[in-house]
Amino acid sequence: MKTYSYSVKDFFRFYENMLLIRRFEEKCAQLYRKGAIGGFCHLYIGQEAIAAGMKEVTSLDKDSIITTYRDHAHMLMCEIDPKVIMAELAGKVTGCSKGKGGSMHMFSRQRRFYGGHGIVGSPASIGTGIAFSHRYKNDGGVCFCYFGDGAVNQGQVYEAFNMASMWKLPVVYVIENNLYAMGTSVKRSHANQDLYKRGEPFNIPGKTVDGMKIQEVMEAGREACLYARNGKGPIILEMQTYRYMGHSMSDPATYRTKEEVEHVKTTRDPIEHIKSVIAKKQGLKESEIKDIEAKVNDVVEKAADFAVNSPIPQEAELYKDVLI
Numbered sequence: 001m002k003t004y005s006y007s008v009k010d011f012f013r014f015y016e017n018m019l020l021i022r023r024f025e026e027k028c029a030q031l032y033r034k035g036a037i038g039g040f041c042h043l044y045i046g047q048e049a050i051a052a053g054m055k056e057v058t059s060l061d062k063d064s065i066i067t068t069y070r071d072h073a074h075m076l077m078c079e080i081d082p083k084v085i086m087a088e089l090a091g092k093v094t095g096c097s098k099g100k101g102g103s104m105h106m107f108s109r110q111r112r113f114y115g116g117h118g119i120v121g122s123p124a125s126i127g128t129g130i131a132f133s134h135r136y137k138n139d140g141g142v143c144f145c146y147f148g149d150g151a152v153n154q155g156q157v158y159e160a161f162n163m164a165s166m167w168k169l170p171v172v173y174v175i176e177n178n179l180y181a182m183g184t185s186v187k188r189s190h191a192n193q194d195l196y197k198r199g200e201p202f203n204i205p206g207k208t209v210d211g212m213k214i215q216e217v218m219e220a221g222r223e224a225c226l227y228a229r230n231g232k233g234p235i236i237l238e239m240q241t242y243r244y245m246g247h248s249m250s251d252p253a254t255y256r257t258k259e260e261v262e263h264v265k266t267t268r269d270p271i272e273h274i275k276s277v278i279a280k281k282q283g284l285k286e287s288e289i290k291d292i293e294a295k296v297n298d299v300v301e302k303a304a305d306f307a308v309n310s311p312i313p314q315e316a317e318l319y320k321d322v323l324i
Helices: 008-033 047-057 070-079 082-089 122-137 153-167 214-229 260-267 272-281 286-307 315-321
Strands: 065-067 143-148 171-177 207-209 235-240
Touching: 008 047, 008 070, 008 272, 008 286, 047 171, 047 214, 047 272, 065 122, 070 082, 070 207, 070 272, 082 122, 082 286, 122 143, 122 153, 122 171, 171 214, 214 235, 214 272
Parallel strands: 065 143, 143 171, 171 235, 207 235
Antiparallel strands: none
């Protein structure tokens, strides 16, 4: 694999994007506990390097993205206004889905973000269809299709793999392996724990990637994107990552120890990793870090204020945009 070089300016951008995701998700947790956000809410804390890294290799003007219910971070990296994302979380009419999708079912056709899906494994099927659309239109686009380790055991995923391989569709399947499908560990639920190999029966190549290091995410993502965009067909990236929170806000995560979580936080945290890279390149300038933190905090606070103070949908909205 070719190794790419990045400037200090690049790493500051990576840091800002990952910090935005984390602070946004932390604010979501606060609002959820206050009752400002209802329903299910799945946070991305700990996995920031994947969404931020893949953003760097995605062409936002022509590529498409689809993911699971853990979707806020991917929307942010599609450069969708944090205000409308937070408003959607709060079920407000100013949200990206007019308050009718909530945390799990966000959508932005304008930014080619196709969900936010609550059915485990469904992004693989729908994402493969989107990839078919790219090929049919010959528009040069690639579909980046995200799903978790739990979804890998779903039957529809393999039906999608088969069709994508037969038709050489431009799709990058990104498995966000955070080790726990709800409360069940990969070790307990997968006969073959090398998830990147799941496409081998369909002649789909795969690669395992340290999803806690943004440089490795970007390099693997760039190679996979070129593979798919150049007409070679689908490819799988297994991003090995870790979520610090429970599966959702209602999950106490008693299936793992506090010591396990703290060990990952202290040894593999993706944001601390970037800070260490910046320090090695130029010496860590606290003033620049604090400026970025202040900027991100301001964006998140304004998003929260906008969401809390926005109006709820009127009853008539129940009957709009509904296909029967």
